Amino acid sequence: MSAPLTRTALRTVSTAPRRVSARMMSLATRAAPRVSPSTAVPRVAMQVRGMKTLDFAGTPEKVYEREDWPLEKLQDYFKDETFALLGYGSQGHGQGLNLRDNGLNVIVGVRKDGESWRQAEADGWVPGKNLFSIEEAATKGTILMNLLSDAAQTSTWPHLKEYVTPGKTLYFSHGFSIVYKDQTHVVPPENVDVILCAPKGSGRTVRTLFKEGRGINSSVAVFQDVTGRALEKAVAIGIAVGSGYIYETTFQKEVFSDLYGERGCLMGGIQGMFKAQYDVLRAHGHSPSEAFNETCEEALESLYPLIAQNGMDYMYKACSTTARRGALDWAPEFEAACKPVFERLYQSVKDGSETRRALEFGSRKTYREDYDRETDAIADQEMWRVGHVVRGLRPNRK
Numbered sequence: 399m400s401a402p403l404t405r406t407a408l409r410t411v412s413t414a415p416r417r418v419s420a421r422m423m424s425l426a427t428r429a430a431p432r433v434s435p436s437t438a439v440p441r442v443a444m445q446v447r448g449m450k451t452l453d454f455a456g457t458p459e460k461v462y463e464r465e466d467w468p469l470e471k472l473q474d475y476f477k478d479e480t481f482a483l484l485g486y487g488s489q490g491h492g493q494g495l496n497l498r499d500n501g502l503n504v505i506v507g508v509r510k511d512g513e514s515w516r517q518a519e520a521d522g523w524v525p526g527k528n529l530f531s532i533e534e535a536a537t538k539g540t541i542l543m544n545l546l547s548d549a550a551q552t553s554t555w556p557h558l559k560e561y562v563t564p565g566k567t568l569y570f571s572h573g574f575s576i577v578y579k580d581q582t583h584v585v586p587p588e589n590v591d592v593i594l595c596a597p598k599g600s601g602r603t604v605r606t607l608f609k610e611g612r613g614i615n616s617s618v619a620v621f622q623d624v625t626g627r628a629l630e631k632a633v634a635i636g637i638a639v640g641s642g643y644i645y646e647t648t649f650q651k652e653v654f655s656d657l658y659g660e661r662g663c664l665m666g667g668i669q670g671m672f673k674a675q676y677d678v679l680r681a682h683g684h685s686p687s688e689a690f691n692e693t694c695e696e697a698l699e700s701l702y703p704l705i706a707q708n709g710m711d712y713m714y715k716a717c718s719t720t721a722r723r724g725a726l727d728w729a730p731e732f733e734a735a736c737k738p739v740f741e742r743l744y745q746s747v748k749d750g751s752e753t754r755r756a757l758e759f760g761s762r763k764t765y766r767e768d769y770d771r772e773t774d775a776i777a778d779q780e781m782w783r784v785g786h787v788v789r790g791l792r793p794n795r796k
């Protein structure tokens with residue numbers, strides 16, 4: 399168990415930037431549970447022209463913050479550029495509206511008969527003014543933001559590559575198309591900057607956090623640097639699309655960790671774990687409401703927000719000693735049981751199997767309906783039907 403936050407620890411972090419101090423002050427003044435040093439935001443070790451190297455539990459990493467890119471600086475930096483959003487799914491919506499609200503010159507390119515065209519019009523993009531076909535937008539844009547679905551990036555590339563001409567920048571929000579080039583055949587010309595900014599969350603969250611004055615965390619990477627400014631540009635775009643802070647990665651690390659994470663703890667793993675626990679409770683005669691509350695509702699409404707605020711130890715300390723004892727004893731069991739699955743999953747990402755499957759599925763003409771069928775089947779599971787009723791009982795929903 400780590401020690402509670404000591405005066406020395408508090409003194410140390412008080413030399414960090416204002417943001418950190420404010421957070422630590424609020425932690426320090428909170429009565430219970432006591433917060434350990436491990437919950438502190440990493441301390442600034444070095445600061446070079448806005449880029450900071452932070453100490454992440456012993457490993458130094460570079461981080462870029464929004465404070466380094468005030469709006470006037472962003473607007474000046476991009477005054478001669480036209481952002482062309484190619485695709486208007488969740489990321490197109492979030493990144494596009496944030497760019498527009500930041501006063502930058504942005505246009506949208508989507509296919510005219512598609513759902514995205516309708517959604518873009520609903521968001522106020524005007525045909526002929528800032529809403530075009532993919533080809534028109536790719537012609538007019540100087541920063542081509544390839545936010546088509548990963549499968550569509552593959553199928554449209556033979557045609558789209560004609561528009562990636564010298565002087566333009568090719569931008570992605572995923573390393574997928576570039577890294578798995580053997581399957582996607584996306585090979586950019588050598589005379590353009592190729593960069594990515596990958597927000598670590600849904601495009602919807604990119605938008606809501608921006609509107610709340612907050613910002614999502616994102617990673618940036620450079621695949622090709624022709625101008626010598628590719629990294630700087632990636633960071634600036636990252637801030638312009640709504641990131642609060644940004645860390646550096648490579649295209650390969652980004653796509654490996656992203657595909658792995660969403661299949662694991664972020665989405666696939668969480669549904670699998672919830673379902674297994676719920677089903678065992680039901681098989682032992684627990685009522686649906688009890689099984690749901692002890693599996694999902696308490697997690698989502700009470701305990702996970704505590705982890706988000708101050709870490710796992712903070713959540714443990716906020717729970718009873720009985721709960722803490724059992725959780726401490728059983729966590730290693732779950733870790734051991736899950737680790738081989740995670741190893742297998744990582745291999746499946748690394749050897750391209752996950753990409754093959756995503757491309758096959760995403761290239762179907764009926765991809766939207768096919769995905770909906772499977773997610774609707776989750777909604778139809780008893781656990782989530784119960785969840786619907788339980789959520790309706792939350793006083794703030796009434």
Ligand SMILES: NC(=O)c1ccc[n+]([C@@H]2O[C@H](COP(=O)([O-])OP(=O)(O)OC[C@H]3O[C@@H](n4cnc5c(N)ncnc54)[C@H](OP(=O)(O)O)[C@@H]3O)[C@@H](O)[C@H]2O)c1
Pocket residue numbers: 484485486487488489490508509511512513514515544545546547548549550553554571572574596597598599600601
């Ligand atoms: N969503 C996330 O949480 C997230 C987070 C970080 C990064 N990313 C990355 O961001 C990029 C965009 O993802 P997304 O989730 O915003 O979008 P998405 O839902 O995967 O893709 C939607 C867009 O692709 C278009 N599209 C699909 N098939 C097409 C085809 N054959 N021809 C032309 N357009 C086609 C759709 O247009 P129609 O409506 O016309 O079909 C729509 O505009 C991806 O690289 C993704 O990996 C996503």
